[in-house]
Amino acid sequence: MALFEARTSAEDGRAVVSLVGECDLTVRDELTAALLAAVDSAPVTVVDLAGLRFIDSSGVHGLVKGHHAAQRQGHRLHVVNASGTVAQVLEMTGIGQLLAPPVNGTGPVS
Template sequence: MPNFEATTRQEAGHVRVTLAGECDLAVRDELHAVLETAVRTAPLVIVDLGALDFLDSSGVHGLVAAHLEAQSRGGRVALLNPSGAVAAVLDITGVGTLLGSVSDGKTAGG
């Protein structure tokens, strides 16, 4: 059983998706489903990565796919609380820059 959890919470003006544990190939379909639903629900999806310990290429792909879907709808996916190895993966791949970040639920940048 994978050590992964994705929870979604509707907040004022956006949906917050909190990821916890290890996001890898084993949970790819769950990640895609959660992010796809969130993108269809609100124009801004904030993905909180503070409790995420591991992110591999399938997780990166899920974030990029959600970004592209949100963009096609005039929306946005942004990141919150990336740290450690997860932040390093996002930096190395450029996905952290592509999606941008938020602070305390407010968008940083555009």
């Protein structure tokens, strides 16, 4: 298995980007390209982090860049299924809360 993979699919009118492996500086461009393409393709992008084992500041930056691109288009980007050290990094940086899906039942919850 590769150290990092970003798989994009369409589900229920939204783009789902599933990240697998380790997200660091070496895959920054791949992450950014996947997120920007997903944001361009659907009004809601869900980034599924269930398969992600590691994320550093480059990965966090990619998520923020995707979020800003979504906002510029009037779209939304959310992260779901973070666990372990990935969840800790997102919590420490505030990105987990910023990109959390709505909990009122009106948004995409994975």
